[in-house]
Amino acid sequence: MVLISDPWFYALAIPAFLINGISKGGFASAAGNPSVPLLSLMIPAPQAAAISLPVLCAMDLTGLRRIWGRWCQREMRVLIPGALLGILLGGLAFGAIGDRETKLMVGLISLIFLARAAWQAWRRSLPPPAPHSAAKGGFWAAVSGFTSTIAHAGGPPLAVYLYPLRLDRAVLTSTTIAFFALCNYVKLVPYVLLGQFSAENLLTSLLLLPLAPIGVRTGMWLQTRISDRLFYNLVYAMLLVTGVKLVWDGLGL
Template sequence: MLITDPWFYALAIPAFLITGISKGGFASGAGNTGVPMMSLVMPASQAAGIALPVLCAMDIAALRAWWGKWDREQLRILLPGAVIGIGLGTLVFGALSDAVVKIFIGTITLVFLARSLWLERGNRVVPAAVASKIKGRFWGACAGFTSFIAHAGGPPAAVYLYPLKLDRARLTATTVALFATVNYLKLVPYFFLGALSLQNVLTSLVLLPLAPIGIRLGVWLQGRMSDRVFYRIIYVLLAVTGVELVYEGLFR
């Protein structure tokens, strides 16, 4: 029942370490590479099923590291939309092709980056955006939907959160709390949709030790660089992710 393909583990192990580092606070929300990488050797729906229990374990470790530091106002804005997105994802899970999902997520990511670079051209100081329920609920719904389909809710959430220019700890903690809630809400529909099969869960258990390792690496890295470097690394990671997703959606 357990997956034994060595190529699967060659992709899954580094993917989950990167994801854990992201959840630990380093380039928060930009490093969830598990499903895209595992999808190279299996259907995206199966990769999502394997990833979810591991992500839930990472969420517990990440919440312990960032407990109480999140922005309650932004969570109140984002979560209702995220719940709607989860509902929409439940309706279409398995119906959308991998290509469509990858192009959708990659396009959102690249549009966000282009907008950010345009606003900051010539080292312009861009004032922080004002919190908006309308924008937050919309992007929260996008994040809930893409998270349900491919555990890739980070870019849509970033479109709303990053322009607010929250300090690093608050940004990380808010992202952690948002996706911890989303991931645990996804467990019930994933179970009824058959994504948490015995084979998938057994494979998740094998990968589970990567959760605390990745989180601790992320916390360690997060506290050792400036805000400017921190956001530049986020942009680079999102750019690479966006281009790769669009490329795979169009040509693979």
């Protein structure tokens, strides 16, 4: 059967996509994207990225309906050109980066993301809001577009620029959702051209697709019932173990 049948793959995929959906639903929206790191423990990282993309696109539709028109237009005008450049570069580099190198990059991004979260939690006082910068926004959007194309891991680079701006929480969330919805749908083009949507990958994505609305609706439901801190601690613990394992495998240790 042209379908991934390993039960251990689904034991990782189901919680990973539920967490993605919960984040898209507005609960703990900075929790990151664990699907590629977790799936890369079982299958090649490029295949994990290809299986994830259709499910992420389905989640984006629900997210966009919730936040339509609430994003920061000034920042989006800066971020979109950088994202398109990054996606182009990511598409060109996709076939040239091997599985070990991709796992190493995904693992390092996961650990850097965790290190940044730990630093933010440790720092008690916040600096004043950073000023808008077209140059910085375009640069970090390009980095985000590149890492998002390779492994759907564009969150940390984008956060480096957006978080210091200290935007209103609703505006920040809406801008982030709109940015990655655009990236995900544009990324469909290089993924098709690179032949990533094989029958096995598409059928596996289709099987996992129902997790998209379940996760998003769960995120909406959890917003007023469970603290972000508990959810973050669980996700961060999972990403720590996964990130270390991927770096280990990527280095060939």
